[in-house]
Amino acid sequence: xxxxxxxxxxxxxxxxxxSRSRAFRASVVVMILIVVGVxxxxxxxxxxxxxRNIGLAGSVPTDLASTIQVQSKASGMTVRVHSYSSxxxxxxxxxxxxxxxLVVDARKLEWRGQTDEKLRGVVASxxxxxxVRARATSAGISEQDxxxxxxxxxxxxxxxxxxxxxxxxxxxxxMIMMVLLFISITTYGNLVLTGVVEEKASRVVEVLLARIPxxxxxxxxxxxxxxxxxxxxxxxxxxxLVATSSVDSFDVPAARGAVLAWVVVWFVLGYxxxxxxxxxxxxxxxxTEDAQSVAGPVQFVLIAGYFVSFGAIGSPDSSWARVLSFFxxxxxxxxxxxxxxxxxxxxxxxxxxxxTVLTIAGLVxxxxxxxxxxxxxxxxxLKLRDVWRDHHAPERNVSPGRAASSGTARSPRRARRHSxxxxxxxxxxx
Amino acid sequence: xxxxxxxxxxxxxxxALDDCSFVAKSGRLTxxxxxxxxxxxxxxxxxxxxxxxxxxxxxxxxxxxxTAERARFGYMPEERGLYPRMRVRDQLxxxxxxxGRGRVDVNRSVNTWLxxxxxxxxxxxxxxxxxxxxxxRVQLIAALINEPDLLVLDEPFSGLDPLAIASMAELxxxxxxxxxxxxxxxxxxxxxxxxxxxxxxxxxxRVVLAGELEALRAAVPDRFVDIHTRGPAPDWSSLSSARVVxxxxxxxxxxxxxxxxxxQVIGLARHTADLVSFxxxxxxxxxxxxxxxAS
Ligand SMILES: Nc1ncnc2c1ncn2[C@@H]1O[C@H](COP(=O)(O)OP(=O)(O)OP(=O)(O)O)[C@@H](O)[C@H]1O
Ligand SMILES: [Mg+2]
Numbered sequence: 001x002x003x004x005x006x007x008x009x010x011x012x013x014x015x016x017x018x019s020r021s022r023a024f025r026a027s028v029v030v031m032i033l034i035v036v037g038v039x040x041x042x043x044x045x046x047x048x049x050x051x052r053n054i055g056l057a058g059s060v061p062t063d064l065a066s067t068i069q070v071q072s073k074a075s076g077m078t079v080r081v082h083s084y085s086s087x088x089x090x091x092x093x094x095x096x097x098x099x100x101x102l103v104v105d106a107r108k109l110e111w112r113g114q115t116d117e118k119l120r121g122v123v124a125s126x127x128x129x130x131x132v133r134a135r136a137t138s139a140g141i142s143e144q145d146x147x148x149x150x151x152x153x154x155x156x157x158x159x160x161x162x163x164x165x166x167x168x169x170x171x172x173x174x175m176i177m178m179v180l181l182f183i184s185i186t187t188y189g190n191l192v193l194t195g196v197v198e199e200k201a202s203r204v205v206e207v208l209l210a211r212i213p214x215x216x217x218x219x220x221x222x223x224x225x226x227x228x229x230x231x232x233x234x235x236x237x238x239x240x241l242v243a244t245s246s247v248d249s250f251d252v253p254a255a256r257g258a259v260l261a262w263v264v265v266w267f268v269l270g271y272x273x274x275x276x277x278x279x280x281x282x283x284x285x286x287x288t289e290d291a292q293s294v295a296g297p298v299q300f301v302l303i304a305g306y307f308v309s310f311g312a313i314g315s316p317d318s319s320w321a322r323v324l325s326f327f328x329x330x331x332x333x334x335x336x337x338x339x340x341x342x343x344x345x346x347x348x349x350x351x352x353x354x355x356t357v358l359t360i361a362g363l364v365x366x367x368x369x370x371x372x373x374x375x376x377x378x379x380x381x382l383k384l385r386d387v388w389r390d391h392h393a394p395e396r397n398v399s400p401g402r403a404a405s406s407g408t409a410r411s412p413r414r415a416r417r418h419s420x421x422x423x424x425x426x427x428x429x430x
Numbered sequence: 431x432x433x434x435x436x437x438x439x440x441x442x443x444x445x446a447l448d449d450c451s452f453v454a455k456s457g458r459l460t461x462x463x464x465x466x467x468x469x470x471x472x473x474x475x476x477x478x479x480x481x482x483x484x485x486x487x488x489x490x491x492x493x494x495x496x497t498a499e500r501a502r503f504g505y506m507p508e509e510r511g512l513y514p515r516m517r518v519r520d521q522l523x524x525x526x527x528x529x530g531r532g533r534v535d536v537n538r539s540v541n542t543w544l545x546x547x548x549x550x551x552x553x554x555x556x557x558x559x560x561x562x563x564x565x566x567r568v569q570l571i572a573a574l575i576n577e578p579d580l581l582v583l584d585e586p587f588s589g590l591d592p593l594a595i596a597s598m599a600e601l602x603x604x605x606x607x608x609x610x611x612x613x614x615x616x617x618x619x620x621x622x623x624x625x626x627x628x629x630x631x632x633x634x635x636r637v638v639l640a641g642e643l644e645a646l647r648a649a650v651p652d653r654f655v656d657i658h659t660r661g662p663a664p665d666w667s668s669l670s671s672a673r674v675v676x677x678x679x680x681x682x683x684x685x686x687x688x689x690x691x692x693x694q695v696i697g698l699a700r701h702t703a704d705l706v707s708f709x710x711x712x713x714x715x716x717x718x719x720x721x722x723x724a725s
Contacts, residue, residue, distance in 0.1 A: 006528060013524050017516060203511025207572060210478040210505040211528045213497060376480055378509075 006212045010220020032239045039243040051078040055099035057090030061130045068126040174340035182306045188229035189274040196282030197291040214372035222275045233267045262339045269356045270332025280367035283374040284382040309333035316341035326352045328359035436486035446472040448635035454613040459606045461622035461629040462615040469635040470615040501529045504578035510569045514558040529576035543571040583614040623715040639722040647712035655684040661703030
């Protein structure tokens with residue numbers, strides 16, 4: 001049977017068994033809900049569409065109501081204006097929250113609770129405008145001149161992000177993507193880790209390895225769990241895409257389709273890189289309790305990568321962020337941040353991708369070797385050093401007595417080998 | 431035919447296999463014996479490439495063993511283990527398909543074996559919901575699922591009740607009769623004696639005795655005399671060529687050489703007591719084993 005088929009059978013088992021678990025299904029739903037929630041919630045909360053109510057009472061200039069309408073439209077608010085015959089009636093309506101603010105005698109604003117600054121600005125400028133118009137008329141200034149004088153100066157409002165062309169919202173989007181990448185790589189990497197240790201602890205690994213090579217078992221495991229993770233990430237990214245397109249006010253370049261596609265690619269790369277290491281380290285432990293301690297170092301590297309990538313959101317074009325986005329251990333988290341923030345030139349992700357792929361190839365070779373050697377070893381947790389030493393400088397501590405006593409019955413070849421090692425031992429002790 | 435050719439494996443301080451050579455023939459049951467730490471498990475693992483030999487080789491039908499050949503082998507490791515949370519049927523299907531067989535084909539085998547070992551109604555239970563004995567049975571099916579030409583079982587009888595032992599023994603005999611090579615290790619020598627045509631005894635990684643059991647027994651120069659007497663015990667010390675192996679309640683087992691005059695033995699017994707029964711036999715497997723391992 002071809003290796004590929006074996007790898008596929010192992011991968012298919014991983015996917016089938018794991019996707020059956022309730023925990024997995026729950027995590028898929030939760031991740032989608034979080035992402036969609038983060039995208040949709042702000043536009044629901046800050047919906048300026050709900051009309052505000054303004055009450056007028058006392059002596060009211062005739063054009064105040066219409067001026068308030070004009071002013072509020074200009075600042076993107078919809079308001080309804082209600083007139084009350086007496087101040088008492090107006091205040092009563094305010095107390096009952098029928099109006100948000102009551103304008104008394106065009107001089108005083110009465111609020112139900114806290115002052116709404118935006119609404120206050122609209123009403124106050126309307127009052128000013130009406131007053132200025134009345135004074136201008138009495139001063140003999142024509143309507144046209146007045147309009148020219150009081151024509152508003154448009155003032156644009158922009159929140160400056162860390163880089164040109166990207167806003168605070170982009171930083172948030174990049175951060176969310178990076179956090180999700182980190183969570184996914186850690187989660188699925190850990191599934192590989194515990195999967196390997198569980199197979200070792202339950203001893204099923206001996207049954208499996210009697211049938212297929214260790215390399216295929218590890219490859220299948222990494223592939224199966226990875227495909228499952230990829231499916232989850234892809235579904236989440238798709239949900240994000242649908243959510244952004246359904247919220248029309250959403251204009252965040254950091255969450256566009258091309259960036260999301262890169263996020264998926266970097267998940268695959270980051271997962272493959274770390275899963276190989278997790279798998280190899282997992283084979284060193286014999287009990288599930290030892291899994292976490294054995295994976296400590298790689299966990300540390302991953303968390304360090306998370307924090308530097310967090311920093312990279314604030315300064316994505318700094319030289320250190322640039323370097324880390326090429327370094328294979330941090331690239332899967334840092335490069336997507338730089339792509340989202342628009343500071344990566346087109347060739348940069350390509351080069352980082354090539355470097356990471358090369359590293360993965362090396363790790364497959366190295367991790368596969370460690371796994372093959374360590375996975376059948378039972379007893380206390382192995383050290384990487386042990387795996388290396390055992391197989392590169394095999395010790396042959398044959399006791400001299402034993403070799404001598406059984407020497408006569410032996411073939412010349414064996415006897416030679418034994419006397420050779422006796423000589424070695426003698427040399428060592430001498 | 432499975433052949434070990436001067437297989438050698440050295441662990442840090444112990445020689446687990448030391449120039450170990452023997453064969454297990456097809457169509458026969460071969461008992462693989464040896465004291466604890468003799469190297470049995472190491473030898474069996476070497477068949478499946480789970481242990482890399484330092485020197486020597488294991489061959490199947492005169493050819494070195496590669497992954498393709500192992501698809502036709504079945505193995506029950508000393509340390510039993512399957513996926514505890516996986517369903518019995520899924521598990522067996524998976525293991526069968528890993529040997530390269532088609533789904534339909536494996537499914538048929540799974541059903542047959544589950545039926546035969548009385549596990550058909552547990553097929554969709556998780557493995558860890560089964561009793562220890564039933565888990566052992568699933569483990570056996572896992573070894574048989576590809577209808578192997580070579581079946582290697584490491585202490586298949588350990589932890590089984592007498593009924594299960596009998597049915598396991600019967601099953602192994604059937605598999606061997608169908609033409610497969612069956613090699614199994616065991617410390618239950620009486621059972622091996624009843625069951626096996628061939629035995630291999632190793633100690634400190636070296637083969638100390640190997641061959642057809644009957645021939646091995648016949649080849650030993652000593653014979654054993656079992657005498658049951660009633661009345662005062664005879665004085666065996668006057669027999670120069672005999673040694674008392676065991677003696678209790680009128681049952682005596684003597685070790686004699688082949689030239690011993692049996693008439694003299696019977697006469698001595700009748701001299702003081704009534705003779706109830708008398709038997710003259712080659713050594714049992716246990717005696718062969720003890721002699722081979724002691725020397
Ligand atoms: N992975 C290993 N590392 C170091 N020593 C080992 C290893 N595996 C086996 N040994 C040693 O090799 C020797 C042979 O062990 P093996 O398990 O093959 O014996 P065995 O005949 O199966 O014994 P038992 O009847 O107790 O199962 C023992 O001394 C054992 O300690
Ligand atoms: Mg053993």
